[in-house]
Amino acid sequence: MAKKWQSSPHTIADIREWNNNGTLLLQPDYQRREVWGDAARVMLIDSILNDIPMPKIFVSKAIKDMRTYRSVIDGQQRITTILTFLNDDFELKGPYSGPYDGKKFSELPEEVRDEFLLYSIDFNEASGLPPEELREVYSRVNKYLVPLNRQELRKADFPGEFLKISEGLASLDALDDMGLFNATARRRSLDVEYVSELLAAQLRGISDKKDAIDECCRDYAAWPVAESAATCAEFEKVIADIAEIFDSTYPMKKTRWKQKADFYSFFFAVLELKRSGLALPADLSFLRKDLTLLDNLIAPTSEVPILSKYAVYCVSQANSASSRSWRMAFIRAILRGSYAGSIDDKEQRDIVSETARDIWFALNSSFNGDGCSSAEGFDGGYDEGEMNLGRLILYWPAGSSVFQLSNAKWAHSMCKDDVDAAAIIEGAEIPGVVEDDYGHEDGDSDGDH
Incomplete structure (x- = not known):
């Protein structure tokens, strides 16, 4: 039985000759249409210039009209890169850092060009294989030899x-x-x-x-x-803060926050807070409660609109700059209640109030109305018409040192003067300038409200 495969070396000069006379088929119909990046192309040429061996190239051979035709099974990108370099279609540049930086093939010294053309590549050449066997070889090479x-x-x-x-x-x-x-x-x-x-x-x-x-x-x-x-x-330092938040009592590995999209946004939320000069407080219990609450409610099908949006941004275009930035801003707003020990940033107030409102209307029991003289039955005793945003306030009791969802409370607007609050958000939204119950306009307080 005749051997189907033969191993033989061929120089780059041979490959150029096959291509010039039309006897080299670079892309059979079963080949993937992949294109190497600039760095990969440049470093292949660098390897050749340094006489570093490359893996074998697989081709099939057939005689037609008294000429030998070669069809590439595996090695298309390497051969294409070599031919485009010979044709001066790209120059040597970073990450290349050798003596020929910025030069194309024709600009190399003559002796270097000659050595390049004489560089030898090992070929595995098949003769007389039917198309189905060629496809099987291609499949095996690409399936069982794990590419880098x-x-x-x-x-x-x-x-x-x-x-x-x-x-x-x-x-x-x-x-x-x-x-x-x-x-x-x-x-x-x-x-x-x-x-x-x-x-x-x-x-x-x-x-x-x-x-x-x-x-x-x-x-x-x-x-x-x-x-x-x-x-x-x-x-x-950012990693140390995240590790402090997710300690042994609340390990990250058991939460959604270990997912790549979530962690990416979490990392940069912490980074921005630290760059603003803020630091974690000693008491992280309410922050951990917030993160647990969000972990349980975030899902594309969540009944909490803002948390559904967050989940969608983790799976749909998760790596787009806009999705990443939106998620980061959301997490930063939640974290800031502990990092800053205040609720005085407008973006933070907007996001926290929207989240609180959405959770309230989805669950109708997440926050209580302690301290509000008319808040009896807040866990469901009011019909929807009476629960409009214009009659609600979100507040944090006096003495609060952190401002998280988990230590916020609800009250009616009419009871605003009755609550002893460290900070208030009207209607769980900020439609404009809002006065707190100390008479300061939003953004004009002394930092205690």
Whole structure:
């Protein structure tokens, strides 16, 4: 029985000749239409210039009209990259950092071009295989030989400080305690990719740019020690705060907050609060109650509109800049009640009041009316017509040091003067300038209300 497969080396000059005379078929109908990024293309050329071997290329051979035709089974992107470089379609640039930076093939020294053309690649060549067997080979090569993911490729493409620091931060014990990564994610470097994404946004702001990590890998490959140390310290302080909130009594790994979309927004909410000079108080009990309440109610089908919206933004376009920013603002508003020890920020008041209102009308029992002389039966004794927002206030009792949903109370507007409150929100909304029960206009208090 004749051998179906033969192993033979061919030079880049051979590949160029096959392509020029039309005997090379790069994309059979079963091939995936994948396009490498600039970094992958540049680093392949760098490997060739440094005479580093590459994996075998699989092709099928057939004789037609006395000529040998080759159809690529596996290796399309490598061959395409080589041919486009030979055609001067791209130049060597970052992450390349060798002596030919900025040069195209035709601009390389003659001896370097000759060595490039003589670079040898091992081919596995099949002869006489029917189309169904070729498809089976393609399927097996791509199914059972696990390809490198983007983060694994970055390790080869972008050596430098940014990636090194991302790897160090990904190994923080606190991240393991939070349950962010499973064993498979760790094994495939997906933990490093996620931390790199956080680090990139920490440096450049929340975005949905798919190449943000690559850009930071390139731009911070050489990262001054003082700058990188400051960024690492800030990152670790945010993680320390999150670990304090989700301690052994309330472990993150048992909540929705360990999900990547939730944690991303949580991280940047804490980061912004800390950058504002705020810090966590000693008493986190009401904050944890809030987070538990939200964890239980957030769902796309939630009867609480704002929490349904949050859940949808976690699954629909979860990585868009707008979804990420909205989720971050929501979480920041909830956290600020403990971080700032006040309810004096307009965005915070708007979000907290909308959340409180939505939960009230969905559950009609989440908040009580203690301290309100006309609040008897607030757990359902009033018909819907009497429960309009214009007749309700949301308040925090005098002496409150944190301002969370869980320690807020309801009262009727008519009883506003009867409640002893540290802060009040009229109607669970802020339709305009609202006076608190000390006669100050919103934003004009001395900080105690």
